[in-house]
Amino acid sequence: MPVQLIETTPSAYSYPLLIKHLLHTPLAHAPDQEIVYRDSVRYTYRTLQQRIGRLANALAALGVEPGHTVAMMDWDSHRYLECFFAVPMMGAVLQTVNVRLTAEQMLYTLNHARADVVLVNSEFFPLLQAMAERLESVKTFVLIHGDHENPEKMQAPVPFAGEYEELLAAAATDYDFPDFDENAKATTFYTTGTTGLPKGVYFSHRQLVMHTMGAATGLGTAPVQGRLHRDDVYMPITPMFHVHAWGLPYVATMLGLKQVYPGRYQPEVLLRLKARERVTFSHCVPTILHMLLNHALARETDLSGWKVMIGGSALPQAMAVAALEKGIDVFTGYGMSETCPILSVAHLPTAKLQAPLAEQAALRARTGLPLPLVDLRIVDAEMRPQPHDGQAVGELVVRSPWLTQGYLKDPASAEELWGGGYLHTADIGNIDANGSIQITDRIKDVIKTGGEWTSSLQLEDIIGQHPAVHEVAVIGVRDEKWGERPLALVVLKPEMDGQVTEHAIRNHAAHLAETLGVSRYGVLMQVSFVKTLARTSIGKINKRFMRENLEAAKAAQP
Template sequence: MSVRLIPRTPSAYGFPLLIKNILRTPLAYYPDREIVYRDKMTYTYVELNQRIQRLANALEKMGVKQGDTVAVMDWDSHRYLECFFAVPMMGAVLHTINIRLSPEQLIYTINHAKDDVILVNADFLPLLAAVKDQMKTVKKIILLNDKDGTPDTPLNLDDEYENLLAGSEPAYEFPDFDENAMATTFYTTGTTGLPKGVYFSHRQIVLHTYGLMSGLCAYEAQAGINSGDVYMPLTPMFHVHAWGIPYLCTMLGTKQVYPGKYEPEMLLKLIVSQKVTFSHCVPTIIHMLVSSPAIKQLDLSRWKVVIGGSALPRGLCKAGLENGINLYTAYGMSETCPLLTVANLKPHMFQWDAERQVEMRCRTGLPVPNVLLEVVDTEGNPLPHDGKSAGEVVVRSPWLTQGYVGDEEKSEELWANGWLHTGDIGFIDPEGYLQITDRVKDVIKTGGEWISSLELEDIISRHDAVSEAAVIGVPDPKWAERPLALVVLKPGAEAETSEEELKAFFAKYAEDGVIPKYGVPDKVLIVDSIAKTSVGKINKKQLREDYK
């Protein structure tokens, strides 16, 4: 026998999972809650809805139709939030452009995505102007401007955003269509080759929003998010829809604060003045904030921050907690929309001492509902959840990209054997928590053994003098590779901290059996800074090139 499908009367409405339905709930529950942009603009959810409809009318008047692609180059702003909704709700595709790409990568993504319209912040006009003669499909350019007057540019600007909205009606009938319609696309830079385009449907984004809600809001844990929170993203909105959290916080009807360009003084000012209680970012942002002398004067005890994008070192987690910040990790990647796991503490862990809690907060986390996650060996066989057996992390979930734009070969590699391959190595402990131990491409292979660069980074981060660290493998004629540690010291620690002392710090962990003796780096270099990628992660590809 086969499964028994439900009968459906001809008049029954098949409710499609469309992004437009996310917007309905806050208009009923919290119509007067605020959306804040820096110190420049404040308006309500009712006005947000009107502006979204005005934007849709304006784009349609400019010729945008279903299936067209509208790209955005902006800082984190209320305008970006409006585009998150208006563009896909029309049936068009939103392309969120990484503003930190090289000119070659920038024009590649614009042409590869077949952008029809680009909305560009005045700050990025020079980037766009540098590639204007190579644009193949762009028909209209709209200016996003926080300053008075029109900037000088060789680009042909078709209109200005606020002017467009002012001249458009605040009512638009967003249509129903297939929930599997493409809603968004963006490009993941990776470490080699040209950027790869990922894409997500309305159905996937709606289901991911509920996945976020269950993972961040539903469980008794060390931090819970609800409609009473005040949200401010610290992950660029071009990067995986700011982890999809603007969709979640809109559904919840939270007050939302958008900081524009990330400037430490402005970020801290907004956190305090707008009473921000929830953010998310990569570790380098928290590192920047806890390194600021101004933080000592602030009460951050109500601020919950989810860390992702890179491993959260225990030393940084401890520093954040000491400053009152409720830090914990989540895990995902561009290809996964992104949420896969959250490091929620279980109730029996609430009474643990600070050190044990830090260990769990820095875990990669528990899979959220509707994420099936395993670690597998080289043959694809699942490994036991014993906290030791490490393999590649593979996943299934309803919100994973179904491939790469225009690249069948890499799409099949991504989805080999029907599982999405993350390229991360990790283990699952008996409590069900995943721990990523390294990227496949970042693990250090020395004398036939693997050494986790992330574990070595976590260890050195616990030294009181260390502000930031990265560990890479460098070529070695005898062992193939050996670990090299790069360390940035805290201000004032330079005179009393030597490279030999830091190497001895590693050696102590080898003596205690935490790491093998061959895991102690041959060299520890004290450096002024560590190279980062366009989204603030440690750029190990660049470091390996610089120090080979």
């Protein structure tokens, strides 16, 4: 017998899950709430609604139609937030351009996505100059005046159809945003892979609305720690070009929160905005948190009560302790570009809120519990589920309503991503009896020594607890006897430079490895002191680049 479909009254409204519907609640509950950009802009949600309408009218006057792609090149700003809504609400596609890519990579993404219109901050004129003559599909450019002292003196590399604020000022506030299929493409952007060309991922209106609801539920139902609620003040410290700033601007807007946009990330600006605007909720990669914790202004800034979700890379336990000591409610969120991105959050059980900081840090640094509607499991190479006992290890694979359904114009890679009907994260880890996930490494970063797997993340956590260590990355290097050996690339704290030996770091690691039950082959680790660690365009540690550099250096030796 077939399932029974519901009967629909002819006059009933089917309510498609479209981005425009996220605006209903804030306009009803918090129309006078503020949206702030650095020191220069402050307006209400009522004004946001008007500016979204103005932007849509201005783009329509420039020829933008449903199905067209509008690319955005800007720092985190109120303008970006307006584009998050206006462009997809028109039925067009918003391409969030990674402005930290090289000009050649950026050119590839714009041509591959077939961008029709590009909105560009004048600060990126040098990049635009390098691309302009080779852009294949762009018909129109819109100028955004950056934060220059004399923007009129900037030499424009292309003809502009107008300047953003002037176009909005001349446009009407009312725009009739239509209903259409909720599976329509809303956004696209490109992964920041460490090898090969960037891959285009894309998300529909339905997926973005579902992710917004899932993230709001997961973050908002925590009893105390890490809870996101209507009285919070939100400031992203993850680029809006990267997975919609983890989707949190959509969540913040739906909830009607005060929002603060910092522009280009400068530690003194971020810390001053945190203090002046009383920011209570942010998210960033460990590199940014590390930068803020070690900035001179942090010593005189009250950071207590600041909830900071960390993602993109593993949260080192030593960094978590340092943040907790300053009163920061730090915790992990997990996801990837292909997952929209949030899949899980590491909220503490209420009973652990008074535990010693080191014990809390270990829990806050876990991968955490899946959000509602996320089916996350660990499997072996044949896709067989592994037990949730906290010991069995496998690859994390996932299903949820907001995962990218493919890679743009790359069906072969998309099929590999979705092998067996689950999205493959390429992360390995375990799940305990309470459903809490712990990633132990990336598949490509795990080190096989003497036939036994050694987690680079565990070794990094151990070395990071040495008081002289500023940063560390552990990679596997080839070894004739052992197959691979761990190599720790260590950046010392400035005052400890030259004061600590490689032998001291190895002894520290060997002692803790034995205590914590890490693979015995971890003691074969080599240590090399470096000045900096290689990173991707979004601040992740780039281990592939490090390995390739070391291999190239060895090959060049006589």
